[in-house]
Amino acid sequence: MTTSTTSTTGTNAVADLDERRSGTSTPRFLLGKIGGALASLVLVVVLGFLLFRMIPGDPVATMTRDRPTSPQQLADLRERLGVDKPLWQQFVDYFGGLLRGDLGESYSFSRPVATMIGERLWPTILLVGTATVLAVILGLWLGVRAAWRRNSAFDRVQTGIALTLWSVPQFWLGLILLIATQGLFPSRGMRSADAPEHFFGQALDIAWHLTLPCLTLLAVIYAQYMLVMRSSLLEEMGAEYLTTARAKGLRDDLVRRRHAVPNALLPTVTLVFLQFGMVVSGTVTVEAVFSWPGLGQLTYQALRGPDLPLLQGVFIVLAGSVIVMNLLAEVLYRVLDPRVRAT
Amino acid sequence: MPVAFAQPAQAQSDNSGVLRVALVQEIDHLNPFTASFASSTMVGRFAWEFLTLPSAEDATPTGGIAESWEPSPDGLTWTFKIRPGMKWSDDQPITAADAAFTFNRIMDDEKAAEANGSYVENFESVTAPDESTLVIKIKERQASMTALDVPIVPEHIWSGIEDMADPRTDSVEVVGVGSGPFLITEYRPNELVRLKANPGYWRGKSKVEELQFLKFDNSEAAVNALRNGEVDFVNRLTQAQFDTLKNTDDVETNQANGRRYRELLMNPGAQNIERQPIGDGHPALRDVRVRKAIAKAIDPQVLVDRVLGGYGELPGGLVPPIYDNFHYTPADDVKYTFDPDAAKRELDAAGYREGPGGIRVGPDGRKLEFRLTARSSEDYGQRATDYIAGWLKDVGIGVKKNLVSDNEVDETTSSGHYDLALSGWGTNPDPDYILAKQTCASLPASSGSSSSNAFFCDEEYDRLYAQQAAETDEAKRGEYARQAQARYYDQVPSLVLDYDNALEAYRSDRFTNFQRQPVEDGQIMEQTGYWGFYNAEPVAGGGDSGGGLSAGAWVGIGAGALVIVAGAATVLLRRRASTEDRE
Numbered sequence: 001m002t003t004s005t006t007s008t009t010g011t012n013a014v015a016d017l018d019e020r021r022s023g024t025s026t027p028r029f030l031l032g033k034i035g036g037a038l039a040s041l042v043l044v045v046v047l048g049f050l051l052f053r054m055i056p057g058d059p060v061a062t063m064t065r066d067r068p069t070s071p072q073q074l075a076d077l078r079e080r081l082g083v084d085k086p087l088w089q090q091f092v093d094y095f096g097g098l099l100r101g102d103l104g105e106s107y108s109f110s111r112p113v114a115t116m117i118g119e120r121l122w123p124t125i126l127l128v129g130t131a132t133v134l135a136v137i138l139g140l141w142l143g144v145r146a147a148w149r150r151n152s153a154f155d156r157v158q159t160g161i162a163l164t165l166w167s168v169p170q171f172w173l174g175l176i177l178l179i180a181t182q183g184l185f186p187s188r189g190m191r192s193a194d195a196p197e198h199f200f201g202q203a204l205d206i207a208w209h210l211t212l213p214c215l216t217l218l219a220v221i222y223a224q225y226m227l228v229m230r231s232s233l234l235e236e237m238g239a240e241y242l243t244t245a246r247a248k249g250l251r252d253d254l255v256r257r258r259h260a261v262p263n264a265l266l267p268t269v270t271l272v273f274l275q276f277g278m279v280v281s282g283t284v285t286v287e288a289v290f291s292w293p294g295l296g297q298l299t300y301q302a303l304r305g306p307d308l309p310l311l312q313g314v315f316i317v318l319a320g321s322v323i324v325m326n327l328l329a330e331v332l333y334r335v336l337d338p339r340v341r342a343t
Numbered sequence: 344m345p346v347a348f349a350q351p352a353q354a355q356s357d358n359s360g361v362l363r364v365a366l367v368q369e370i371d372h373l374n375p376f377t378a379s380f381a382s383s384t385m386v387g388r389f390a391w392e393f394l395t396l397p398s399a400e401d402a403t404p405t406g407g408i409a410e411s412w413e414p415s416p417d418g419l420t421w422t423f424k425i426r427p428g429m430k431w432s433d434d435q436p437i438t439a440a441d442a443a444f445t446f447n448r449i450m451d452d453e454k455a456a457e458a459n460g461s462y463v464e465n466f467e468s469v470t471a472p473d474e475s476t477l478v479i480k481i482k483e484r485q486a487s488m489t490a491l492d493v494p495i496v497p498e499h500i501w502s503g504i505e506d507m508a509d510p511r512t513d514s515v516e517v518v519g520v521g522s523g524p525f526l527i528t529e530y531r532p533n534e535l536v537r538l539k540a541n542p543g544y545w546r547g548k549s550k551v552e553e554l555q556f557l558k559f560d561n562s563e564a565a566v567n568a569l570r571n572g573e574v575d576f577v578n579r580l581t582q583a584q585f586d587t588l589k590n591t592d593d594v595e596t597n598q599a600n601g602r603r604y605r606e607l608l609m610n611p612g613a614q615n616i617e618r619q620p621i622g623d624g625h626p627a628l629r630d631v632r633v634r635k636a637i638a639k640a641i642d643p644q645v646l647v648d649r650v651l652g653g654y655g656e657l658p659g660g661l662v663p664p665i666y667d668n669f670h671y672t673p674a675d676d677v678k679y680t681f682d683p684d685a686a687k688r689e690l691d692a693a694g695y696r697e698g699p700g701g702i703r704v705g706p707d708g709r710k711l712e713f714r715l716t717a718r719s720s721e722d723y724g725q726r727a728t729d730y731i732a733g734w735l736k737d738v739g740i741g742v743k744k745n746l747v748s749d750n751e752v753d754e755t756t757s758s759g760h761y762d763l764a765l766s767g768w769g770t771n772p773d774p775d776y777i778l779a780k781q782t783c784a785s786l787p788a789s790s791g792s793s794s795s796n797a798f799f800c801d802e803e804y805d806r807l808y809a810q811q812a813a814e815t816d817e818a819k820r821g822e823y824a825r826q827a828q829a830r831y832y833d834q835v836p837s838l839v840l841d842y843d844n845a846l847e848a849y850r851s852d853r854f855t856n857f858q859r860q861p862v863e864d865g866q867i868m869e870q871t872g873y874w875g876f877y878n879a880e881p882v883a884g885g886g887d888s889g890g891g892l893s894a895g896a897w898v899g900i901g902a903g904a905l906v907i908v909a910g911a912a913t914v915l916l917r918r919r920a921s922t923e924d925r926e
Contacts, residue, residue: 056751063379071788073460076453108371108380110508119532175563183571187564193363193535193555291560293533300560301369306750 029334037327044319045098048312049091055306059083059107062305081107083308094312103316104309106302113313116298121317123190124287124294128279130210131217136272138218139225140265146226147233147264148256158226166223174216174289185212188291213290221279228271233264266337270329277325280318359881360552362854364576364868365565366536369558373530374512375494376448376455381769381869384458384492386536386556388873390521391494392545394423394442394477399874401861402666402772403817404489408437408522409477414815418484419467423477429545431497433520439471444498446479454507459493461776484813486820490773492871495522524549524877533558550880551854566848569594575853576876578868580846581722582652588848595851598654598844599859599866600665605723605767606797606837607641607731609634613759613798616786622759625713627695627705634835635679636689637763640738641731642681647841650726654846658839660828661781662774665842665865668821669774671828679838686738695739703739712741713762716755719746724765727840731763756796757787766796766837772871774824778808781831799836845869856880 060077078084082093097104103113142162146155165173178187186192186209195205236242237260245255280295287296295314302310334340368382375387395412398405409423429437446469448455449462456463463469467480479488500520504512511517518527524546525538538554557574559565566584568574570591580588589596610624611634627633647655656664660671673679690703695711698704703711715732717724724746732742742763747755755761770777779785783800804827811823832839845866849857858878859865867875 056748056754058754058757061753061757062750070461070464072464073456077457080453110372110377111510175561178564178567183567183573187568187571187573188557188559189534191531191534193537193557288560289564291558291564293558297533297560304749 026334030331033327033330037323040323041316041320044323045095045312045316048315048319049094052306052308052311052315053087059306059308063108098316103313106310107307108301108305109307109310113309116310117295117313117317120293120295120298123292124280124283124296126206127210127213127217127286127292127294128276128283131214131221132272132276132279134214135218135222136225139222140229140268142222143226143229143268144233144256144261144264147230147237150234155230159230162223162226165219166227168220169285170216170220171285171289173219174213174286177212177216178289181212185209190293213286213292216289217279217283217286221275224275225268225271229264229268232267233260236260236264239263266333269336270333273325273329273332277322280321359853359884360550361555362551362553362576362876362879362881363555363557363574364876365559365568365574365578366556367559367562367565367579369533370530370536370556372513373518373527373536374507375458375496375518376507377457377512379458382556385869386527386538387494388523388871389525389538389554389876390518390523390527391496392429392437392522393493394491394495395489397490397772397860397871399858399860399862399870399872399878401668402865402871403668408442408495412489414488418813418815419481421479421481421488423479425475425477426545427475429522430543431499431520431522432526432541432543433497434543435497435499436474437495437497437522438474439477440474441498442477442495443469443471444502445493445495448501449493452507457507462491462493484815485775486812486815487773487775490771490775492771497522524873525551525554546877549877551876554876569848569850572850572853575850576847576868577849578845578847578866580848582654582846585654585846585848586652593850593852594848597847597849597857597859597867598864599847600656600663600864601843601845601866602663602665602771602871603767603769604658604661604663604842605765605840607637607840608756608761608764608766608797608837609637609835610759610762610764611798611834611836614786614800616784616788618786618800621787622761624759625709625711625762626707627709627711628713628762630693631834632689632693633695633711634838636686636693636738637735637740638679638835638838639682639689640686640734640740641679641838641840642734643840644681645730646727650723650730651841651843654844655841656844658841660825660832661777661839662770662824662828663842665861666770666772666774668817669824671825671832673829673832677829677833679835683734683738690739697739700741701736701739702741710741711739712743714745715742716745716747716752716761716764718749718752718765720749727765759798764796765840767843775812778811778824778827781836782808797836799831799834801830801834804830804834851882853882854879855882 060074060081060083064074064077082090085093094104101114103117105111106113106116109116142158146158149155190206190209191202192205192209195202242255242260245259246252283292283294284296284299286292287294288300291297295317298310299314299318301307302314305311366382368380370383370386371380372378372383373386375391378384378387393407394409395404396407397403406426408425408429410426412421412423414421423439423442425437425439425442431437446463446466449459450456450466450469465481465483465485467482469477469479471477481488497520500517504517513530515527515530518530521527521541522544524541524544526541527536528539529535529537535558536556540549540552542548559568562579562581562584565574565577566580566588569577569588585596585598588594609628610622612620612626612629613622613624614620643658647653647657659673662669662671664670690711694706695703698710705711713735715728717728719725728744728746732744735742752764752766756764756766768777781797781799782805786798786800807823807827807830811820811827814820814823847867849867856879857867857876858874859867860870860872860874
C-alpha cells in the first residue's frame, strides 16, 4: 500500500509523489487514507473468513480426537459451535458479531476470542516494542557510522554481520542463544512461577525473562534499519548541500549530525512503522521458541486446531496492525517531509 | 535493592519439595466437565478422586471414592459403596450424593457432557439411596463400569453453576476444592498450573509439597530447561532428545511401554452407517487377499529399529502389550511375517498380474497403485512411508506418497478419501472404547463424521465385541477381547505397525521414587491415574536448581549494566552538547 514511500529517496520519485498529491488538503488526505485503511480491513475480514474455511480438517473431529466421543456428542458440538449452518449464514453471523466488537468464541477454549487476544496483546507489544526501540537505536547508529566510513573495515564487518543475522532463521537463532547461554536466562515464559509479589521485583523478573527473546528479535530486525540508514545516508552524502556545509568550514562530525542524518532519516522512520506492523506477526517463531505468552503463540495454537474463530480474530488483529501502521507511516511521512506537504 | 534481587533466587533454591513439570501441550480447561486435552485431564486426575481407577501395579480397577462395588446378577445394576470418612478439601464430607450429582449432571446437561459424555451413554439412572451407597442402572450389560474415567466433583460447589461453559468454572475458586492427592491453587492460562499437596488426602499426604506444570511451546526448550534444572520432569521426548539426555549427569530417563499404537489403514471400502459407499478408495483393497499381501510385504521390525530408533514394540492387536490382560499376540501360524514371495503369491491368486513397469494390473485393467497418506509434520510419517513404498514396489504395488498436514490426514481418512494411510490411537486400560471404534455401529452417519477411520464392519467381530462388553468376569472378558482382535487382525482393515515407547526424563538429583504404571515398564506422566507424581519423593538435600548464578544475581547484574550504560550515555551526550554549544 505504502511501499512507494520507502523507495522515494530518489529525487525523481519524490517529484512524482509531489505531483500526484498536489492539491490535496490535509483533511481530504486523511479521510482518503482512513477510508482506504477501512476498505482494506473489510477485505481482510472477508478473505480471512473464506481462506480459513478452505483449510482441510473438521474442527469438531480434531477437537475430539483421541477421546471417547459418541455421534450424539459430535452433533451437539457441531450445533453449539454453529458449524452445521450454511456458509453464508456463518458469515452473516460472524460479520454481525464483528460490528458489535464480538470476535466470537474460541472452539477449543470456549472463551471470547477478544478477551484471549487482549490478554496476549501486551506481552507481544512489550517484546516487539522493546526489540524495535533497541533495533532502531542500534541500526541507525551503526548505519550512520558505516555509511560515513564507507568501505572501511568497520563498514564491511558491520554490513557483513547485519546481512548474516538478517538471513538467519529466527527459530534457529533463538535455540542457539538458549543453548549457548547455558541456563543463565530462563527458557520459557514471561514470569517465574515464584516471582516476588511487589511491583519492582516483578518488573525485574519480566525483564530477566525478556532478555533472550528480545535479543533474538533484535538481532534479526536491526539489520534492516542499519542497511536502509546506511544506503540513504550514502545517497545524501553525494548531495551538494553537504559540500556547501563543509565549505563553510563546519566540522565533519557536525555536518553529519546536523545536515546529512536528518535528511537520510526520512525513509528509515517510515520503515520503522511499516516494520512494526510486520514484526507483530513475525514474532510467531520467537514466541514459540521461548514460550512467550503472546499473540504469536496464540496464532500457533489457533492453527493447530484449527480453531476458526480464534484464527480469524488473530488474523484480523495482525492484518489490522499492518494496516494501521501503514496508515501512520503515510501520515507521518507527510508531517516529516515538507516536500510531500507542499502543495 | 539487594532484597529484591535475593527473592527470586531464594525461591528457586529452597523448593526441594516443588516438582516442576514441563507441559508441552496446552490446557483448554480445568473444569473437569469440559477439559478435553490430555494435559488438562491429567491435571484433573490429581485434583479429583475417581469412583474407581486403574491401579499402579497393573492398571486393573482399584478403589477410589468407591471402596467396593458389585454388579447385580443380570449385570444391569451396579452398587458402589462409598469410602467412609472422606472429605473435600473444604472439610465437607464426600458422599454418594456427590457422585450421583456428577453423573446426573453429565446425563442431563449437554455442555457438561462435552468431555465425558460417552461414559454415561448406556446409563439408565444414577441414584444415591443413602450417603454411602451409589446405584447405577444401565441399559445393557457393560463391563467397563469399573473404568469410568470421570472425576467426581463436590455437589455443594458445582450445583450452583448454571452454565458449564462459564469461564468462572476454570477459576481456582471453583476448581480449587478437590479430593485428589493435589489441589489446584493457581492457574495462569498458558503459563502455569500450580497444585499443592492435599493434607487431607485419604491415601496420605504426598511427599511432593507442590506440583507446578509449566507451559513450554517448544520441546527443545523444555529439554534445555531440564538440563539447566529449571524443570524436573519432561515427557514426550523425541528419540534424539532421549538419547542426549541418557548421558546427562543428574538426569534419569524412562523408556516406557506406551499406550498408543500406530497403524497402516487400508481402505476396505469405506461406507456410512446405511452401508452406502463413501470416499474414493481403490477397489482392489476391498479384497482381503490384497490387504493380506500388503501385510506380508511389510517388515515391522525394520520400522521399529530404523524409524523408531528401537523405541517401540512389535505389533499384535489393537490393545498394546502394556495392558497384557487384553493384549492380543498372533500365534505363529497366523502371524504376518515379512515375506515378499508370499505376498506376491497372494496377489497372483487374487488375479493381479504383473503389468508394465513392474506394477500389477487387476482383472478390470486398473493398475494396482495406491495413494499413501501420512502426516508431513511427523518424522515417522516421512520415513515410514519411504520404507513402505519400497516394500510394496518390490511385490508389484505402486505407491504415491501423499504427505500432508495433520488436519488434512484427519479429513481424508475420516471421509474415506484414501487408499493407504498412516494413523494411530491412544488406548485406555479398559479396551471397550478402542474396540467399539471398529464395530458397524461406529460407521459414520455422514461422510467425514466417522469416529473410526478404518471403516471396518464385520458381523463376527461385532459378535465378539458385544460378548466382551457384556462379560464381567475379567478373565473371560480378556479372552473375548483377544478373539475380537484376532478377527480384526485376520481381516486387516488396518495393520498395526508398532507401539511407540513413551520417552520421559527427570532430575534424579532432585526427585526419586517416581512410580511407573504398570510398575515394571510403564510411564510416569500421563498415566491413567496419579501414581507417578503422587509417590515421588524429594531427594534429601536435593540439588540446587539451575546451573550458574541464580536468577536474582543475573537480574542484578543486568540492572547494574543498564545503569552503567545509561550513565555513560548521559555523560557522553552532555559532553557533546557542550562542544556543540562552544562551536
